[in-house]
Every structure is written in C-alpha cells, then in structure tokens.
Amino acid sequence: MRSVSLMEVAPRDGLQNEPAELSTRDKVELIERSIAAGVRRVEAVSFVNPKRVPRMADAEDVMAAVPRGAGVSYTGLVLNPRGMRRALEAAVDEVNAVVVVTETLSQRNQGCGVDEAVRNWAGIAAEARAAGVRTTVTLAAAFGCPFEGEVSAATVLDLAARTLESGPDEIALADTIGAGTPDQVETLLGGLAERAPGVPTRCHFHNTRNTGYANAVAALRYGVSTLDASLGGIGGCPFAPNATGNIASEDLLYTLSRMGVRTGVELEPLLESARWLGDRIGRETPGLLPRAGAFPN
Template sequence: MQAGVPGRIEVVEVGPRDGLQNEATLLPAATKVELIERAIAAGVRRVEAVSFAHPRRVPQMADAEQVMAAVPRREDVSYIGLVLNGRGFDRALAAGVDEVNVVVVATDTFSERNQGMSTEQGLALWSELAARAHREGVRPTVTIAASFGCPFEGTVSAAHVAELARRIADAGPAEIALADTIGAGVPTQVVDLLARTREAAPAVPLRCHFHNTRNTGYANAVAAFQEGAATLDASVGGIGGCPFAPNATGNIATEDLEYLLTGMGVRTGLDGPALAETGTWIGEQLGKEVPALLGKAGTFPG
C-alpha cells in the first residue's frame, strides 16, 4: 500500500436507491430486496435502500415501505433512506430506517427541479429534519448534491460548497456527503473541495458520491480516499443516475471500485467476484448490459 493511503475505507451500496431510480424498468419489491441481500452477502454493511420521494415523481421508489418491511435486519447492517421533506421523514421513521439522508442542492435551479425549493430553503429543511432525527434516535446524514457542477448553472465553486458544509455542520450531521451528481468533477477538484470542506466542518466525517458520466469517477474515488474521505458510495453494476439531471449516467460500479481499491492494498471488506455476479444479475433483471466491467473481464489473476 502506498504511503498516505488509508488502510481501509467504507463503501456504501447505493444501487437499490440511486441505482434503480433512473432505470426505465420498474422492478418488483422482491427483486430489490434480493439485490440488497446479495450486497450484504458480498460484505456491504451500509445500504442506501430506498427513497421516500413522491411516488409520482420517482415511481421506481414507490414501494419503499414494502422493501423496508422485507429487508434482513442485522445489527451489523445499516439501512439508509433518502428523504426530501417532512412527509418523507415521517415515512422513513415509520419504515424503520437506521439513517436518514437529506439532500441539500448546491444551486437554486437544480434544487427547484429536484426538490421544489431553493438552496436556502433546503438548508432550513435540513436543520429541521436533523433536529427531528436527533430526537428520534435516527442517524442524520446530508448530501450536498451538484457539489462539482450543475447541469443548469454550470461551475459550482468549492468555496460555496464549503460554506454550505459549514452551515450544515451547525445541525450536527453524522456525515456530509459531497456528490458529483452529473459526473463533472476531476481529481484536482476533489482534493480542493475535500480540503475546504474539512476546514469548514472539521468534526464531521466526509463521504463522496461519484458518477462516471465523463469517465472520471474512479480517478475521483482514488483522489477522495487519498485525501482522507471516510466513505465512498458505489452502485453494483454501475447502474443509476439522477432523473432530474440531464445525461447524469450511472454511479461508479461497486465491483470495479472494489477491484481498484483492493489492488492498491486498501481493505474494503467486500467480495469482488460476488459483487460482479450481482452486477450481471441486476442487468438481467433490468434487461440491459450494465456499465461495470469486472463481470465481463473477471478478476486478475483469475
């Protein structure tokens, strides 16, 4: 392992939520639960399982309660539910999620498209929901979406994102995730943004969420963990994207990320071949070839 590279990093499986929400094929709840079960069997211990968005806006997530009622409950597995408003928080709490993830979008235009509110209103909502989460004993995390660029407003400054993180930190997040929602970022941006965010919110663990839209997602992931990010998101098969961002293609693939990190001597606790098999399987369920490559090429040495 290289000097300066952490010996271990946590990987959150986001395929059941961010992966499936942008797919045209609507899968039954039982298939979503099997995807989660397969991920857990492959070593995943944090799963972004569902979103409590309005069913008409995101029909792929309409069965969130049904999915959460059927997932295996284990002390070593934490389930994350995405919430966009107070109603979503109520549903998440009733469904028994372990963590709520609230989204604050870095630009007003994208925030209006994604959540029907300005960034300032998103910050106020985060503070309200974080306080509720603390009272209810649910772990509150927050994602700053479009941290590396906005499809409507263009470049997003690192200073602006860091200021958002500083204000978010006032409400006591368990974690701040910096999301490259449209896959626009490059490694130098990652290093700069992580350094600025750490300075703005020094007590909060940082997580990164990368899409491979412009083939920079894996390079960004390397830069993030070398810069000290505690957690990386990935989606088995590399499926996914954001339905409210034009051309926001899939997340980095969990199996390909595992191969990369393991080859660099970083421990993930994940089973790459099992993830690759699951990536191929979910592609079959969706009726498409997934972007992930490990399932096609195999591990090396084989």
C-alpha cells in the same frame, strides 16, 4: 494499508432512473446480495413523491422485507418533513438529506430553493436526533450543475458551513452529473477538513465523463470515510440531464483491493450479482469488470 467503507446505492440511486421496473422482491434480493458480499451500509430507498419518482413507490414495502441485524445499516433518502416521517415509520437506521448547491437544480430536484432545503435539513436533523437515527447531509451538484454550469468551491464550502450548523453525523459531496476532476475533490475535501475536523466525509461519484474512479482515489488521499457505488454502475438523477452512471461497485472494489485498501467486501459475489442485475433489468450493466473478470483470474 488503510480501510474505507462502501455504501451500496444501487437499490436507490441505481434503480430510481432505470427504465426497467424491478419488483419489490427483486429489490430486496439486490440488497440481500450486497449484504452477502460484505456490504454493511445500503442506501435502500428514498421517501419521495412516487408520482415524481415511480421506481421508489414501494419504499415502505422494501423496508418491511429487508433482513435486519448483522450490523447492516439501511439509509433512506429524505427531502422534506413528510419524507422524514415516512422514513421513521419505516424504521431506517440512517436518513440522508439532500441539499442541492444550485438554485435551478434544487427547484427541479425537490421543488424548493436552497435556503428552504437548508431549513428542511435542519428540521430533519433535529427530528432524527430525537429519534436516535443517524444523519447524513449530501451536497448535490457540488462539482457542477447541468443548468448553471461551474460551481465554485467557495459556494460549496459556504453551504457546507450552513449545513454543519445542524450537526450531521456525516457530510457528503455528490458529483451528481459526473463533471468533477481529482483536483476539485482535493480542494473540496481539504476545505471540509478545515471547517469540520472530525466529521466523517462521504463522496458520491458518477462516471459520466470517465473521471469517477480517479475521483474516488483522490478522495482516499484526503481521508474520505465512505465511498458510494452502485452495483453494475447503473443509476442517475431523473431531474438532471445526462446524469448517467454511478461508479460501479465491482469496478471500484477491484481498484481498492489492488491498492491494498480494506473494505470488508468480497469481489466475486459482486461480479455474480452484477450479472444477475443485468438479467433483471434486461441489459448489460455499464460496469466493466463483469466482462473482463478480475486479475489475476
């Protein structure tokens, strides 16, 4: 039996592209529910331009209201120096900087090219280190780009080598549009293990094309430290067409628990919270387990 950490991303990646607008109080309750189920890493907010991502406009208010302590680490997504300043002022425990692998999506997602994004990441890493804040860098569109198509493993791993120069505490691979397959997971995680032995890895999968859970299981075989998931399976990137559906926290947890993988998270509270979230957003969430229930009952 082995263990893996779960990062709950519904408060950020889940809600950022959701048509329904949740109140700050509901966002905090979503976080509280995840913590009550045993989650200890939460991507709570993003510090981005509120005109471009209106659902994240209350990032500071959310961070001011979340419960502190109990070993919970709150992550804020940042893209540039201004976002980094906001994140430090809001007292996040971790910053997650995004570097998109392709030029086209990088321009659309954060208004700069890949080289500038790498420079932004280097500055973010230095500032976070000085402030004693943990850093993670995420390579987005690592499994395929909605505009440029296939992305080679060499492209991803070369960019990984550049970002590793700034000494992240963790490096993550994100399948932003849910295009990846298990063989890609094995190739990329195997390449990272060779280039950065000892650096913890995290994977962020979408289930857009029904490969997300298979990819998560493949990542386990290559020693991934943390898997991202979103309560109810909601989420998507506002700047990547058809980037729908993170893997659902409750569906992933069911798979892991049946495999004997420890997470420290309880399933039943997640099921209840997925139903609660569906009520809040006004539709049934994409995750399957709340409909069928766990087995055995």
